[in-house]
Amino acid sequence: MSATLYGLDVPHDFPIAPFDAVDGKVKSKAQQTSAQQKSHFAGGWKGIGYRFLSCVKADEQFTRSIGASARNHQNRFDEEEALFAFFVNGLASIESFLFGLYWVGTIAEPSRFPSVADKDLRDINSEHTLGLVVNGPYRPHFQKGIDRLSTYDAATGKKVANTAQYTELKAVRNILAHRAHYGRNLFGVLKGNPPIDDEWQTGAVTLNSHTTRTRRAWLAETLRLLLESAEAYTAQTL
Numbered sequence: 001m002s003a004t005l006y007g008l009d010v011p012h013d014f015p016i017a018p019f020d021a022v023d024g025k026v027k028s029k030a031q032q033t034s035a036q037q038k039s040h041f042a043g044g045w046k047g048i049g050y051r052f053l054s055c056v057k058a059d060e061q062f063t064r065s066i067g068a069s070a071r072n073h074q075n076r077f078d079e080e081e082a083l084f085a086f087f088v089n090g091l092a093s094i095e096s097f098l099f100g101l102y103w104v105g106t107i108a109e110p111s112r113f114p115s116v117a118d119k120d121l122r123d124i125n126s127e128h129t130l131g132l133v134v135n136g137p138y139r140p141h142f143q144k145g146i147d148r149l150s151t152y153d154a155a156t157g158k159k160v161a162n163t164a165q166y167t168e169l170k171a172v173r174n175i176l177a178h179r180a181h182y183g184r185n186l187f188g189v190l191k192g193n194p195p196i197d198d199e200w201q202t203g204a205v206t207l208n209s210h211t212t213r214t215r216r217a218w219l220a221e222t223l224r225l226l227l228e229s230a231e232a233y234t235a236q237t238l
Helices: 016-027 035-066 073-108 118-123 126-134 139-149 164-178 211-237
Strands: 003-005 008-010 150-152 159-162 198-200 205-207
Touching: 003 016, 008 035, 016 035, 016 073, 016 211, 035 073, 035 211, 073 126, 073 164, 073 211, 126 139, 126 159, 139 150, 139 164, 139 211, 159 164, 164 211, 205 211
Parallel strands: none
Antiparallel strands: 003 008, 150 159, 198 205
16 A cells, blocks of 8 residues: 555555546636536545445455355355445446546536536436547547547547447446346366366356456556546646
8 A cells, every 4th residue: 555545545556646636636726616516526536536445345355255265155245245346336436537527527628518407417427428528629638548448430439339348347237236146157177177267147257366356457557547638638628
């Protein structure tokens, strides 16, 4: 642990520098921002950090449990609990960024990012915000971050597809949060052969010590690129 976030220790892979830079830039415009803008930006930005910290906790819990020599029902529960927390919070950290970014836009480009009434906050969704960024004058600032999530047609600005990692994150989160909790496919092997990892029926995810660790690395790098993009954007527009 080498940095703090709202008084909490954060791991080395959380991009605290661009996170703080954007937060500080927005706060420097306090005299020009409304109470609504301040509140919603702060909520979105805090959500990035809190959700990532929850992912870290889930990653550590899952990796510790899946590597335990003794396997029992408690291990299974701990792993399922951690997987739920990891995928739900992982997607939420990206969505919190895009929600917070929209409210940065209401300060930097109010004609393109109009403030909305609280009853219409659901209209500020990730796809809408990404579309505004992709089809706006500051797209070059965000291109590396955008590429982590989706591809867009260069001529029309319309989305072509989400990346494989983002697709999986969204799909697994939606299954867990809105549909069901499925089991695992277990594989037996003949004596003398190496074991085969279990397969999670939710999204056909292979379960081993790398399951959450590699996805955490992807998430941390994605947030770094998105936050660095936002830092460049606010440096030019605020």
